[in-house]
Amino acid sequence: PLRTGSVTGSLDSWFKTARDADAGRNSLLTYQLTSNPSFSLALNENPGGKRQPELVLERALDREKQSSFELVLMAVDGGDPTRSGTVQIRINVTDLNDNQPVFSKSVYEARVAENLPVGSLVLRVWATDADMGSNGRVSYSFGNVPDDVPLFFVVDSESGEIRIAGLLDFEEKNKYSFGMEARDGGGLIGHCEVQIDITDENDNVPEITILSLSSPVPEDAAIGTVVALLKVRDRDSGENGQVSCELSGEVPLSIVASSGGSSPFGSWTR
Template structure:
């Protein structure tokens, strides 16, 4: 008994010095009838993730002189408890996507690990506190953590998204990460040409530089994809002058003559600087109004008439005719 007690004290001393096996110590117990037996006592909690197996040697020493001893090996297998939450490999992910990626495009695969084992390490991924728009555009595989697109992206509607992902194990222990997705613009919007004001009909005596219309352009794309320049197709009588960014004046570049061309269809083309560039056009119908700028003209510059000498007074001796290319009262010829 003295030897056993001494060995117990030595074991406790070793444990205090850190030399004994971690977590357990042997203690001697006695039954009511005086039979002694050893008992293995857990001194502090175990952590399977640090040591999943403990190998102990239990020694029994008698009180003889010299003392005799016997040993037995004890193997302790630590079973898992769900005491570890999942952990993401990153807390914040940043992704850039072009807005023309196809449906089902793989955006990112998040990954979380759990130090537990078996079913305690099974992880389910889900969106966490995201709006309906995110769930409408992106799909999250709850088993693999892969995020894919399930609807078209449109930079002009939203140029970025923030996704919060939750990883949860069967014990409802959870971890979260944030994914910031930036959408890159593609040149997928043609420029628009808008006529804000048009002045028609235009008097034909209007001097060069007369404003015919005010034009505005816009392009929903960004950067060079949204930069627009305009020009007039065909008609040399008209030019565009820039008044400010995306605003133009359509003006006359020379005098007009209604008698030559009474009406113009002016086509304005807008083109962006994207690659490849996109274009659109609009036509303005311009009517030219008349100005009394033409004198009457006789059909002949000289008439030769032969008149008999015996004509009665008031008799018709000849008929002359004059015309005026102007319109309305301006073109009426009076004798």
């Protein structure tokens, strides 16, 4: 086998130099090689006058494009009629770790609901390596990640699956971005980015805070007097965070929204 970058390889390492039992002009004259742009034939004469064929590599080989070559070497004598003999040469190109892993995407995106159970699958990254054997086997790991990422996510080094490792909370953090690495057996590394959006679940109850309270209330207080100022808040988002307020029981009081209803504050009036 010739490695990529080799310059010459003596054919004598595969077979003995051709022999012809005839003498004079009827004996062996020369060698011929089937045409191939990657190889050529050189004839070197040794001190005994014997012509030794050598196979010369004309350009760099790439196993990922062509892993083997089939050539035919012909030995021709100088007789009339000309006689020849042939031998087949098979050249297998050995692999070098000259390809790094390549992810199927440069950016992987996912949307997952908060409070997913630990162990739930988020997404799977995937990388391929054109090399063979250990040079083409890929393992996955986190790259440059914030400190909190390993607290909430874990990656399977063989499958590339990213799963939940801790309970997510939309109200604490709703987006995670981090790097992933794919490393082959020869140490070459490919990179990609993962972006995970956390979606909101209705997991928070409304909170009521009394900001001010006038008590007791005089019996002759005018209608519209503010008795209490309340703040109502729900940490969820969207419709899950919209609240409405009402009083229970029969009381001569009502709740009105402050600032035209656009504020989280409300007043309790007589």
